[in-house]
Amino acid sequence: MTPLLLVLRMSKYRLVLLRHGEGAWNKENRFCSWVDQKLSEEGVKEARDCGRLLKEQGYKFDLVFTSLLSRSIHTAWLVLEAMGQEWVPVVKSWRLNERHYGALIGLNRAEMALQHGEQRVKLWRRSYDITPPLIDESHPYYMEIYNDRRYATCDVPKENLPRAESLKEVLDRLLPYWNSTVVPEILKGKTILISGHGNSCRAILKHVEGVSDDDIANVTLPTGVPVQLELDENLKPVKPRQLLGDQAKIQAAIKKVEDQGKAKQAT
Numbered sequence: 050m051t052p053l054l055l056v057l058r059m060s061k062y063r064l065v066l067l068r069h070g071e072g073a074w075n076k077e078n079r080f081c082s083w084v085d086q087k088l089s090e091e092g093v094k095e096a097r098d099c100g101r102l103l104k105e106q107g108y109k110f111d112l113v114f115t116s117l118l119s120r121s122i123h124t125a126w127l128v129l130e131a132m133g134q135e136w137v138p139v140v141k142s143w144r145l146n147e148r149h150y151g152a153l154i155g156l157n158r159a160e161m162a163l164q165h166g167e168q169r170v171k172l173w174r175r176s177y178d179i180t181p182p183l184i185d186e187s188h189p190y191y192m193e194i195y196n197d198r199r200y201a202t203c204d205v206p207k208e209n210l211p212r213a214e215s216l217k218e219v220l221d222r223l224l225p226y227w228n229s230t231v232v233p234e235i236l237k238g239k240t241i242l243i244s245g246h247g248n249s250c251r252a253i254l255k256h257v258e259g260v261s262d263d264d265i266a267n268v269t270l271p272t273g274v275p276v277q278l279e280l281d282e283n284l285k286p287v288k289p290r291q292l293l294g295d296q297a298k299i300q301a302a303i304k305k306v307e308d309q310g311k312a313k314q315a316t
C-alpha cells in the first residue's frame with residue numbers, strides 16, 4: 050500500500066474545534082464563563098480570519114455545534130459567512146457552554162493571583178478536578194445567568210444546572226451530548242465545526258485524545274484558532290492535533306492566555 054493510501058485509510062474523519070474569537074471580558078482579563086459577553090472588535094476579526102483560513106484549507110462544513118453563549122454563536126456565524134457557507138445548520142446546546150467558573154465569574158485573574166497566589170489561580174484554571182467556589186444568590190451575576198430565558202430550554206431543570214465546575218465536571222455534562230448527538234453526525238461522514246470555548250474544547254480534547262489528568266493542565270487554547278483533528282473509524286486521532294495558522298503567532302497567543310493568571314494590579 051502506498052503511504053498516501055495508508056493515510057487515506059487511517060484518517061477517516063476531520064473535526065474542527067474552535068475557541069470563539071476574543072470576547073469583551075477576555076480583553077479585560079475577567080473570568081467570563083456563563084456571562085453572555087459579546088465578541089470584541091478583535092474577536093470579530095479573529096473569527097473572520099479563521100473563516101478565511103478554513104476556506105483556504107478547503108473545508109466544507111455540513112454541521113456546526115455551538116454553546117448557548119453569544120460569543121460562540123457569533124463566531125460560528127462569522128466563520129460561515131467568511132467561508133460563504135451561511136446555509137450550514139447550527140445546533141446549540143448548554144452542554145457546550147464554557148466551564149462554569151462559579152464565584153470567580155466577573156473577577157480579574159491577575160488580581161485574583163495577587164490575592165490568592167498564581168499557583169491557586171493556575172489550579173482553578175487548568176487542573177482537571179478542582180472545582181472553584183460555588184456561585185450563590187448574592188453573586189452580582191447570579192440573577193443575570195439563572196433568570197436568562199435560554200436556560201429554561203435545557204434538557205435539565207434550571208435548579209440542576211451547575212453552580213461551578215471543574216474540567217472533569219464539564220466533561221461529565223458534555224459527554225452525554227457528545228455521544229448522543231455529535232458522534233452520530235461524525236460517523237455519518239459529516240464535516241463538523243464545534244465553535245465552543247477554551248475549556249469546553251479542552252474537555253473534548255481530553256476525551257478524544259485520551260490526555261491524562263495531569264497533562265491536560267498544559268493544554269491552553271488561544272481565541273479564534275482552529276484546532277484540526279484527524280480521526281480513524283473509532284474516532285481515535287491518527288496524528289497530533291494541529292492548530293492552524295501562523296505557528297509563531299499561535300505560540301505567542303497561547304503564552305498570552307497563560308500569562309493572564311500572573312499577579313498584577315488591574316489597571
Ligand SMILES: O=C(O)[C@@H](COP(=O)(O)O)OP(=O)(O)O
Binds near residue numbers: 080083
Ligand atoms: O470563562 C472564561 O473567561 C474563558 C476561559 O478562561 P480561562 O480558563 O482561560 O481562565 O472562557 P472563554 O473565553 O473560552 O469562553
